[in-house]
Amino acid sequence: MAATHALPPAPPVQRPRVLVVGTAFASAATVMVFIGLIAVYLSQRAAVVASGDTWLPKEITLPLQQTNPVLFTLLMSVVTMQWAVSAIARNDRINAYLALGITLVFGFSTIVMTSYLYSLMGADIDANIQSVLIYTITGLHLIVLVIAMIFVALMAFRAMAGQFTARQHDGVTAAALFWYAMVAVYALIWISIYVTK
């Protein structure tokens, strides 16, 4: 009788991760919208400054003490998002839930702080082209932030339903990728609008 050997199962075919690839393209498209808007902002600003005028009218106030905490909050959310990815990759679900929850809290804080910034700005959207540009860019960023929060929340619910494992956690990775893109866009806005003024 021939001896039989219990062979280990064949390794699965290595395939690129569909959700991560798709999210990478979606993130690139999102970033390009902001690059287009910020390019317009900077070119308009350069034209006004070149003509000898100041760019921001006196009635518009952009206090850095309000925008800096927003940036730091979002930078901290990058840490917590990466914490979630590494936790789910180690099958440490408690830490993953905690990290995703804190990320969402940071996102909510950003919405609150930006809303307060709008109340400080002191200019209506129809006041001048500067207002149009600033409200369009920062308002769109808020919308993208809300989309990113929905994405993270959905992945958190799926994680709680037991859908992700140490070997397959593409959903959380994809949400993190989109979140990082959103934070990078805010950093660009912070430098271009709030710091440069």
Place this chain on the structure above:
Amino acid sequence: MALTDTRPEAGSGTVPTSAPTADRPAILLGSGDHKAIGVVYIVASLVFGVAGWVAMALWGGHQIGDQNFLSESAAATLASSSRLGLVLLVAVPLMLGLGTYIVPLQVGANTIAFPRAAAAALWTWLLSSLVFVVANCIDGGIGGGRPEAVSLGLLSIIGVVLAIVIGTVSVITTAIALRTPGLTLDRAPLFSWAMVVGGSVWVLTLPVLVANVLLIYVDHRYGAPSEYGVPAAQWEQLSWLTTQPQIFAFAIPGLGLVCDVLATLAGVRQAQRNLLLGFIGAFGVLSIGAWVQPYFYGDAQDELVFAAMAILILLPVLGLFGGWATTLRSGRPSLKSPIGLGIVSGLLLLLAAVAGVVYIITPLDLRETDVYSLGMFSLVMASVLAAGAAGVMYWAPKMTGRSPADAVGKLNVLVILGGGALAGLPLIVLGFATKYDGIADASDALFGISVAGDALLALGALLVLAALVTTSHGASVDADAWGTGQSLEWACPSPPPPGNFGELALVRSPEPLLDAAEPAEEA
């Protein structure tokens, strides 16, 4: 094909027998099947194409003589809307439809990536397109006179572009992440490769159009309007989409499509394949034009980069022509309409690329009016229509399981070639009018010829539709309808069942079907 692997997404390898088919309207509406989605894109874009070229002809007719039948504002709105419509409602969705249908088959996937997102993109595109048309009909086009309708029109453009980006992400993710084992990206059929290149350029540049439209919308809807939303300034901010180099981005999938058509119908492996992959990639990089926005960056067309891109983009087109000639010479091409339509597509694109090189010669003053650019635009749009027609005639047997009437396709070769040349070349000649008075005197005749060309292109779109619809009278075909199929779409039944493939062999070359037919050579 020595080794057979069960593909992961094939599951058990069984094909559900009671699954929905694309020919049932009720199921079509809710389908996430890439084949149903692709067909709707193709048919709808061709219908919009007929309307778009008729609109172009109307605008051209308005330019003839003093008997203008449109008000100046209506003519300006018609000009901008028809150009925007031809890009976003015709050229891109036509290629996207072919990509949605064919790319999953070419890469051996059972489905498209994110099928529900792809379906949502289709219906968002279709609904937004209809809103765009309605808004234009009630004076709500770009720079239109009815504020509420203009707001509606601007929102519809954002909807159209978002839908296109989502649909494109589905297609290129399929080509990148769902390829069957062994089918590396450099082995992927050239149409799939071209969709990856073209789709990537679309995903990176069309969002910039969203940024422009968003600014116009916010200023128009909520602002004074102070600058961006002023009617006279609206089209200037968006016109970069229809001028070089960006306009070439919409022709990228057609380049790969022509490569596949010629190699298959010539019955030979594509010569110098890697070189052609490089040419398509280079063409894509050189067509990135979101930075050429004269409204915000007045000197953009005087930049060295702009001139270099205009010259360099001619090289990949010439290189592709060389590759196509080599393929046709080394094979035995059957004189079928897809070959003719493919060559017409290449020729019209070549003409546009040559015109683009002339455009950068500053002393010719070609930038003083936009009529020269409009001529280039007409040539590129005709090229895309020809490529789309070639794709429909080539893959119609796969889509319907029956042969299309090749005579209709052959007639369309003449119609689209004539239409493209007549629509574009007179406007290009008219671009020299600022330099030569004699040309200005002949402007009525030149616009008249261009109108005839636009009418022929509308007829061309109608003929493609007719060829697709009348396939039901054609003879049934096998899986490999042409008998010389090379890529995986010809390995599944015609029309493909839900799930496309059961099991696929490990792919070992860019032409897996030829490998299977030549086992001795492979051994």
